[in-house]
Amino acid sequence: QVQLVESGGGLVQAGGSLRLSCAASGRTFRVYAMGWFRQAPGKEREFVAAVSWNGGSISYADSMKGRFTISRDNAKNTVYLQMNSMPPEDTAVYYCAWTPSQSATAWRAPKVYGYWGKGTLVTVSS
Numbered sequence: 001q002v003q004l005v006e007s008g009g010g011l012v013q014a015g016g017s018l019r020l021s022c023a024a025s026g027r028t029f030r031v032y033a034m035g036w037f038r039q040a041p042g043k044e045r046e047f048v049a050a051v052s053w054n055g056g057s058i059s060y061a062d063s064m065k066g067r068f069t070i071s072r073d074n075a076k077n078t079v080y081l082q083m084n085s086m087p088p089e090d091t092a093v094y095y096c097a098w099t100p101s102q103s104a105t106a107w108r109a110p111k112v113y114g115y116w117g118k119g120t121l122v123t124v125s126s
Helices: none
Strands: 002-007 010-013 018-026 033-039 046-051 058-060 068-073 078-083 092-099 120-125
Touching (some): 018 033, 018 092, 018 120, 033 068, 033 078, 046 068, 058 068, 078 092
Parallel strands (some): 010 120
Antiparallel strands (some): 033 092, 068 078
16 A cells, blocks of 8 residues: 655746655665646646656656756655746646556556545636
């Protein structure tokens, strides 16, 4: 079992920044990849970013490259998502997820993730 708890969401003005955190407990955190997804109202869940167990491999959705940064601190069992220059279109519930897959090409698919957090709401006002 893996428990994931996101935090850091909230209301931010367009152009602003937020840093999300995801605290993990349960199985050994440091040996597994972690990802972030988001789901806007009326839309499907979409891949945001993922990071390998040691941070050596990172993948981003094309629309997030250059604005979002994923990182992890294995000593704290926590993965982060720094979001900058946020437009209103970034408004969504953001989820972190755990995957045993070490394939960066597979990380974009929700189906490879075995555990999910409950999400944290991010609202970007115009």
